Amino acid sequence: TSDDEKQWLRQKFLEYKVKKGSVNELKNRMDIIPTSIALAQAAKESGWGTSRFALEGNSLFGQRTWRSGSGFVPKERSSEATFEVTKFQIIRASVKAYKKNLNTHKSYIKFRESRKKLREKNKTISGLELTKTLDNYAETGSEYTKILSKIIVQNRLMDFESVRLTSSSKKKEVNL
DSSP states (O other): OOHHHHHHHHHHHHHTTOGGGOHHHHHHHSSOOOHHHHHHHHHHHHTTTTSHHHHHHOOSSOOEEOSTTSEEOOTTOOTTOOOEEEOOSSHHHHHHHHHHHHHHOGGGHHHHHHHHHHHHTTOOOOHHHHHTTOTTSSTTTHHHHHHHHHHHHHTTGGGGTTOOOOOSSOOOOOOO
């Protein structure tokens, strides 16, 4: 590997919170998030793009922050709670934070493990299949995952599974 490739790997190990330089763990964390899940969660969490979090703070996924004053205080938040909903300068930053959250946070280990198993068995990485692993995303747990599945089915979001977002700038690709 070249010095540039080594630097790229070091950056990705940090970005994806991979300890001990495990390339296999990096591959597991850098894998795709099914388009249907991302669309369903954005629709659910942002009220189909109509919430004040989405409109005023480009926040599509309801991600929380515990830094006081850095986000929106939800109107329904209990008096004991201290979290806020994260604000973003641009929508792309919200999507990037969402991707990082699912691919690094300990609450979504089941999601990553199930995705890895599908990949190892050469099966399609399906949003409907992986939705049930996201019960930690919302306080409503399995009820939340049922709603996501319903959004995916009713809106035929499975039709978008083959869609991939690409960067508008030309970047050097590194295959792992």
